[in-house]
Amino acid sequence: MQTPIAPVPSSQTVFISGASRGIGAAIAERLAEGGFDIWLNYHSAHDQARAVQKKIEALGRKCLLLPFDITKIEEVSLVLDPLLEQEIPFGMVHNAGITRDTLLPMMRREEWDQVIDVHLNGFFNLARIFSKVMLGKRKGRIIAISSVSGETGQAGQVNYSAAKAGLIGAAKALARELARRNILVNVVSPGLIDTEMVKDLPLEKMLPMIPLNRLGTAREVAGLVNFLLSEEAGYITGQVLSVNGGLYM
Ligand code: NDP
Numbered sequence: 403m404q405t406p407i408a409p410v411p412s413s414q415t416v417f418i419s420g421a422s423r424g425i426g427a428a429i430a431e432r433l434a435e436g437g438f439d440i441w442l443n444y445h446s447a448h449d450q451a452r453a454v455q456k457k458i459e460a461l462g463r464k465c466l467l468l469p470f471d472i473t474k475i476e477e478v479s480l481v482l483d484p485l486l487e488q489e490i491p492f493g494m495v496h497n498a499g500i501t502r503d504t505l506l507p508m509m510r511r512e513e514w515d516q517v518i519d520v521h522l523n524g525f526f527n528l529a530r531i532f533s534k535v536m537l538g539k540r541k542g543r544i545i546a547i548s549s550v551s552g553e554t555g556q557a558g559q560v561n562y563s564a565a566k567a568g569l570i571g572a573a574k575a576l577a578r579e580l581a582r583r584n585i586l587v588n589v590v591s592p593g594l595i596d597t598e599m600v601k602d603l604p605l606e607k608m609l610p611m612i613p614l615n616r617l618g619t620a621r622e623v624a625g626l627v628n629f630l631l632s633e634e635a636g637y638i639t640g641q642v643l644s645v646n647g648g649l650y651m
Pocket residue numbers: 419420421422423424425426443444445446447448470471472473497498499500520547548549550591592593594595596597598599600
């Protein structure tokens with residue numbers, strides 16, 4: 403028997419961390435096109451966040467700007483606790499990220515700590531609070547944005563590779579914890595995507611390693627996130643799905 407497919411599930415809101423620009427902003431816009439309202443977190447890029455908000459509102463959807471540092475557990479609670487008493491979003495996308503690239507012998511302890519903090523402690527701070535409220539609803543989707551570096555390891559990125567690999571382990575464990583309550587947890591793993599994050603990389607050396615021979619677009623990552631939030635993705639959990647032009651197979 404075929405189950406009917408509804409484009410947007412009953413709760414229409416998705417929280418996205420780090421959505422003032424790049425991949426997060428593209429996810430916010432793509433989801434808004436699909437009918438979702440957005441809780442848009444970012445750190446400090448107010449003008450860019452407001453520009454994304456305008457685009458979402460032009461699509462007829464709501465967009466709540468939530469500027470806070472996801473590494474600060476008290477800030478996270480202070481902002482989210484009162485909101486979660488009013489509404490429990492259907493989805494949570496942990497996308498915020500930073501790089502502090504350098505070879506390990508030269509890496510300062512703070513460069514290690516900052517990267518682990520945003521990716522992994524940020525995931526803890528957000529996923530803990532969202533999974534708790536989703537459990538009560540017996541419904542929800544959690545998506546972590548990892549990276550090809552977390553799957554293969556990348557020279558100059560011991561901190562970032564560790565953080566992104568850690569996210570994969572955390573998401574798989576959480577998927578097992580939450581599956582019985584109908585909450586699905588997956589990882590999207592982009593390769594090289596055309597955003598500010600890659601602007602200083604030696605692309606002429608890197609492009610030949612990518613079978614599709616080009617950078618990916620943020621929109622191409624956003625399309626997969628949109629799918630993972632759809633009814634059609636209802637039997638997918640604990641998976642790592644790559645958008646990498648064949649860079650890692
Ligand atoms: P960008 O550098 O373009 O954007 C990063 C976003 O994260 C910004 O919105 C930024 O906010 C936010 N952010 C950073 N630190 C914090 C914090 N402490 N609290 C809240 N928000 C924060 O990155 P991309 O769009 O390129 O990357 C998005 C995700 O995709 C990251 O997790 C990244 O690791 C991953 N990824 C990217 C790839 C690429 O090639 N671009 C490849 C593989 C993975 P603000 O603007 O306010 O500072």
